[in-house]
Amino acid sequence: xxxxxxxxxxxxxxxxxxxxxxxxxxxxxxxxxxxxxxxxxxxxxxxxxxxxxxxxxxxxxxxxxxxxxxxxxxxxxxxxxxxxxxxxxxxxxxxxxxxxxxxxxxxxxxxxxxxxxxxxxxxxxxxxxxxxxxxxxxxxxxxxxxxxxxxxxxxxxx
Numbered sequence: 001x002x003x004x005x006x007x008x009x010x011x012x013x014x015x016x017x018x019x020x021x022x023x024x025x026x027x028x029x030x031x032x033x034x035x036x037x038x039x040x041x042x043x044x045x046x047x048x049x050x051x052x053x054x055x056x057x058x059x060x061x062x063x064x065x066x067x068x069x070x071x072x073x074x075x076x077x078x079x080x081x082x083x084x085x086x087x088x089x090x091x092x093x094x095x096x097x098x099x100x101x102x103x104x105x106x107x108x109x110x111x112x113x114x115x116x117x118x119x120x121x122x123x124x125x126x127x128x129x130x131x132x133x134x135x136x137x138x139x140x141x142x143x144x145x146x147x148x149x150x151x152x153x154x155x156x157x158x
Contacts, residue, residue: 003074008050023148041151051092058085
């Protein structure tokens with residue numbers, strides 16, 4: 001279980017859930033408070049972020065094994081295979097997508113934009129080629145607030 005929690009970076013996922021919940025509160029338009037959309041938005045954020053983090057560790061497993069800070073992650077340690085990490089990640093992305101579809105297509109779109117920016121652009125390009133790759137890499141880190149806002153309000157831009 002500890003390896004799974006490290007693979008999915010649950011310490012970071014907690015902050016994703018908090019920022020998404022704050023975004024949800026900011027976008028709330030009043031009226032009855034329905035628990036199903038709140039749980040669906042939190043489930044979307046959990047599955048999409050945990051899945052994205054698992055895929056990130058699979059993408060960077062060779063590099064992680066070379067750095068003292070990351071050499072004790074589950075894949076370099078041989079506790080979880082790279083293939084299993086990809087499978088967990090993609091399964092979580094499917095579950096997150098299903099949860100997001102319960103809300104609205106804007107949540108689905110922004111969720112997948114976040115995954116693309118983090119796993120595609122940041123992990124594969126910005127981080128490896130730019131000295132200050134973490135600066136534009138903050139963009140996918142800021143999008144959980146937007147996802148929460150879109151989940152409660154139905155809009156992304158106001």
